[in-house]
Amino acid sequence: MALFPIISNFQYDFVLQLVAVDTENTMDEIAAAAAHHSVGRRVKPQPDKIIRVRQQGAKDFFPRQAKLAETNIKPMESLEFIFCEA
């Protein structure tokens, strides 16, 4: 358990934002934390979709249940949060 800052680059939003998560969080939990600062504020909700996480420039998403500590994500790395089909 350790606080871990990441940079959220949320699809359809206009700005990068600081989001505090935890090393024990799963990618779905991290996506929810990032969505809190974008969806419903400047990004229209898409309730029929899920939000997947990937590193900037990467093609593949992290597994949804992967814990942050199990990945190679570095503190203050820019992560892309993308709407995907459920």
Add this chain to the structure above:
Amino acid sequence: MSNPQPFLGLASDAAEAGDFTFSSLVSSIQTDESRHAQIGGPALQILIKNGHKEKAQNLVDVAIARTWRLFCLLTGTAMDYATPLEHRKQSFKEFMQEWIVNQFERSLLDLGLDLPWYWDQMIHEFDYQHHAYQMGIWFWRPTLWFNVAAGVTPDCRDWLEEKYPGWNDTFGQAWDVIIDNLVNGRMEKTYPETLPIVCNMSQIPICAIPGKGWNVKDYPLDYQGRTYHFNSEIDRWVFQQDPLRYRDHMTLVDRFLAGKILPPDLMGALQYMNLAPGEIGDDAHGYKWVDEYRRKPEAKAA
């Protein structure tokens, strides 16, 4: 580039308000600034004449890049959003094309310099960067010490769409969400709960196009064990020209992460900036413009 606007505008406003002392003071400062600005051309000529064209080019490229960011933030938002619609003579993009691009191109080529390597990219930014900054200063209005005009009434949006085709499909989409929250009384959703990531060069949030044209991107740089974040290749390039000058500076976000801002939340950041309740920025028109959307909800789909 920025000299005439604040100084002449301030002097004029002060005179109109009857404060002739302040008006004279500001006018005097302006003439001094003008003289400083006049030094640029001859200084560059001397550098070039003495075989230092590369140095002259580098100085110009760095200066224009850094000035562009501030000009974009201050003048771009002022011209296309804060200026009442009936007083707008041209868009910021049109102004930049006519008064900056054309004149600077001529001046630089006359001096024997090349255009900065990023010239085309900078011109491309005329289409979107100041729109992103406008959304930033309005949404993060509690972090400012003045009230921000939204400038997105239905009529304003028609004007923006005419001047910047595609505005409604990009920035308009994000404003739609904000306006929907304002119309339906969800004020808490119109305020930020975290900090934007700030560019390690410009100190302005890293932002670009939302909605259908989404192109937001971080331009990171690992340098001596620290990762820096930039708004564009241009900002990153400026840093690389003189890293010793810039490397130790900490942005507000860096200070936040270093534990210098307590409590570590937006309220702590406001306290750090010495912004008390009552001083922090809000909507410049007290959200009265939202009434137009309440009256005709279909307007937002303009």
